[in-house]
Amino acid sequence: xxxxxxxxxxxxxxxxxxILPKLFNNKEFIASLVAFKFSAWPRFMRPALRFVTxxxxxxxxxxxxTLREFQRLVEPYMARMINKTTDSFTITGIDQLDLSQACLxxxxxxxxxxxxxxxxxxxxxxxxxxxxxxxxxxxLKKEWVADLIRLNKCFIVKRSASDRREKLAAAKLLSEYxxxxxxxxxxxxxxxxxxxxxxxxxxxxxxAIISMLVLNKPKAVEFSDYIKSLRIVPxxxxxxxxxxxxxxxxxxxxLELQGSYDKPDNxxxxxxxxxxxxxxxxxxxxxxxVLGQEFANAKEVAAHLDEAxxx
Numbered sequence: 001x002x003x004x005x006x007x008x009x010x011x012x013x014x015x016x017x018x019i020l021p022k023l024f025n026n027k028e029f030i031a032s033l034v035a036f037k038f039s040a041w042p043r044f045m046r047p048a049l050r051f052v053t054x055x056x057x058x059x060x061x062x063x064x065x066t067l068r069e070f071q072r073l074v075e076p077y078m079a080r081m082i083n084k085t086t087d088s089f090t091i092t093g094i095d096q097l098d099l100s101q102a103c104l105x106x107x108x109x110x111x112x113x114x115x116x117x118x119x120x121x122x123x124x125x126x127x128x129x130x131x132x133x134x135x136x137x138x139x140l141k142k143e144w145v146a147d148l149i150r151l152n153k154c155f156i157v158k159r160s161a162s163d164r165r166e167k168l169a170a171a172k173l174l175s176e177y178x179x180x181x182x183x184x185x186x187x188x189x190x191x192x193x194x195x196x197x198x199x200x201x202x203x204x205x206x207x208a209i210i211s212m213l214v215l216n217k218p219k220a221v222e223f224s225d226y227i228k229s230l231r232i233v234p235x236x237x238x239x240x241x242x243x244x245x246x247x248x249x250x251x252x253x254x255l256e257l258q259g260s261y262d263k264p265d266n267x268x269x270x271x272x273x274x275x276x277x278x279x280x281x282x283x284x285x286x287x288x289x290v291l292g293q294e295f296a297n298a299k300e301v302a303a304h305l306d307e308a309x310x311x
Contacts, residue, residue, distance in 0.1 A: 004173065004176075005177050007156070007173075008155050008156040008157075008158070008173065008174065008177060009150075009155055009177070010067075010132060010150050010151075010152075010153045010154055011147075011151050012067065013065065013066045013067055016064065016065065016066070016067070016070070019147055019150075019151060020061050020064065020070075020151075022147065023144060023147045023148060023151070024054060024057050024058055024061065026143075026144040026147075027050075028144055029144040030050050030053060030054050030057075031050055032144075032269075033057075034046055034049045034050050034053050036273055037053070060073060067151070067153065070151060071130060071152070071153075075124075078117065078120075078121055081276055081277075085243075085276075085277065085278060085279055085280050086279075086280045086282065087240070087282050088282045088283070089118070089121075089282075089283045089285070090282070090283070090284045090285070091122045091284075091286075091287075092285075092286045093286045093288060093289075094122055094126055095126075096287070096289065097233065097287055097289075097290065099123075099126070099128050101186070101231060102181070102182045102183070102185075102186045102187050102188050102189070102231065103182070103188050103189075103231045103232075103233045103290065104178065104182055104188075104189045104191060104213075104231055104232045104233065105188065105189065105190045105191070105233050105235045105287075106191050106192075106193050106205070106209075106232055106233070106234055106235065106305055107119065107191075107192065107193065107235035107236065107237055107309070108192075108193055108198060108203035108235075108236055108237060108309050109192035109194060109196070109197050109198055109203075110197055110198060110237060110238075110239055110242060111197065111242075111243075111271075111275040112139070112197065112271055112272050112275060113272045113275055113276060114275050114280075115190075115192065115237055116131060116133045116190040118237060118283065118285050119131060119190050119235060119237075119285065120190075122285055122287075123188065128188070129187065129188065130153060130188070131153070131187075131188040131189055131190040132153045132154070132155055132181055132187055132188070132189050132190070133152070133153060133154045133155070133189075133190045134154070134155060134157050134178075134190065134191045134192065135149055135154040135155070135157065136156075136157045136159045136195065137156050137157065137158050137159055137160050138159060138160070138268065139268050139269075140156065141265065142269075145269065155177060155181075157174060158170040158174070159195065171212045171215055172215045172216065174212060175212055175213055175215035175216040176215075176216045178191075178213060178216075178230070179216045182230055182231065183229065183230075190235075191209065192209075193205040193206065193209065193302075193305060193306075193309065194206040195209075197244075197248070199248040199249075199251060199252055200248075200252060203236075203306070203309055203310060204302075205301075205303075205305040205306050205309075206302065207298040207299045207301070207302040208298075209302075210227075210298035210301045210302055211298045213227075213230060214226055214298070223296065223297065224293075224294045224295050224296070227291060227295055227301060228291065228292060231291075232290065232301075232305075233287055233289070233290055233291075234288035234289075234291075234304075234305045234308035234309050235285065235286065235287055235288065235309070236285070236286045236288070236308075236310075236311075237283070237284070237285050237286075238284050239280045239281065239283055240280065240281025240282040240283070241279055241280055241281040242280075243274045243275050243277070243278020243279065244271050244274050244275055244278070247267075247270075247271065247274070251263075288309070291304065
């Protein structure tokens with residue numbers, strides 16, 4: 001049965017029999033996987049590698065019945081990435097949180113894929129289920145990318161709406177989905193403090209993110225009480241080295257010199273790959289305290305998140 005959230009929700013277990021075969025029969029997905037995994041191999045071997053890779057993956061996924069089993073398939077690759085591309089990965093603050101209730105983690109945003117991936121890993125090694133991840137629909141231009149993202153517990157933030165009424169409707173639906181996921185489904189959520197990565201290293205929360213969260217607030221509920229009900233946790237992530245630093249610098253330079261930046265169609269996917277494979281040095285993740293203060297408006301919440309993240 002269709003639900004009001006079907007257009008933005010992640011895939012669930014019932015979707016797997018349809019989505020997995022569709023994804024792994026997609027030639028462009030397999031070709032991208034081979035190009036990523038075997039980048040140093042001679043190009044003339046690509047056709048054979050695509051054939052072998054597809055056979056291997058189908059053998060791996062044939063017994064997968066749940067999203068949790070799918071994420072377990074990814075787990076060794078995440079462990080290998082941390083081992084090969086970081087000098088250390090340290091976590092603080094998580095032991096001070098009561099994770100028996102779902103939390104809404106709001107973090108600074110440096111890397112498209114790795115910010116929530118490191119939060120996931122921290123939760124995983126502490127016996128917690130992984131987060132649902134907010135992802136902009138700008139990443140969903142290719143169908144196989146959209147399928148892969150939604151298989152990894154991502155829900156969609158519709159940024160492409162042009163009409164004001166359409167934008168407001170999308171924001172209200174997103175607000176309702178987030179509240180329902182945290183308080184009814186009891187699932188953790190990860191949300192970036194702003195749209196787009198902080199390319200100059202200046203981590204500032206956009207108050208519009210907080211305003212979106214409270215669109216679902218009943219009139220009878222006080223603003224501060226509704227914020228408390230979402231169990232917002234500020235999260236700070238730092239990378240000693242940023243694998244995407246040169247591309248970020250080029251974008252900032254073009255913006256300064258020309259006043260605009262035309263993003264190539266494949267840039268987001270390339271940034272994801274570079275972020276995963278590039279050397280990151282020491283990586284540190286800190287979980288702050290659940291917001292329990294009294295706040296009058298979205299700007300006060302954003303200012304508190306900034307202070308907690310920068311601290």
